[in-house]
Amino acid sequence: MAKVELSRVETLHYENLINDNKYPILTAARELNSGAGALKRGTALQVNADGATLEKMTNGGTASAILAEDAAGGGGVATVYLTGQFNRQKVDEITGITLTDADVEKFRALGIYLEYADTNTVSE
Numbered sequence: 001m002a003k004v005e006l007s008r009v010e011t012l013h014y015e016n017l018i019n020d021n022k023y024p025i026l027t028a029a030r031e032l033n034s035g036a037g038a039l040k041r042g043t044a045l046q047v048n049a050d051g052a053t054l055e056k057m058t059n060g061g062t063a064s065a066i067l068a069e070d071a072a073g074g075g076g077v078a079t080v081y082l083t084g085q086f087n088r089q090k091v092d093e094i095t096g097i098t099l100t101d102a103d104v105e106k107f108r109a110l111g112i113y114l115e116y117a118d119t120n121t122v123s124e
Helices: 088-095 101-110
Strands: 018-020 026-032 044-047 054-056 063-067 076-087 112-115
Touching (some): 026 063, 076 088, 088 112, 101 112
Parallel strands (some): 076 112
Antiparallel strands (some): 026 076
């Protein structure tokens, strides 16, 4: 029988990325652009100019997904959220830009709902 090691969680941190579960949360594996660099979970992603890979969102880009896990950079495959309801303020903060209302509408058309949330409310 294999030995199982247990560890103790000292603190629990809520990031407030997922705003609610009213809408289904679907994930998929997608290719990141090799020049994308390191990205954090919650980064808004757009389709790169090559049309086949994803990179960090810029205002006016072609909305595609929200990154579901940290990515070290240099390309490769990462898990992304294709649908769900997310905290717009948190996505802006992680992405490093303020998404425009037009960007938010592009995500909404995909089934990704970005809404402001009370940061004292936890729904994850």
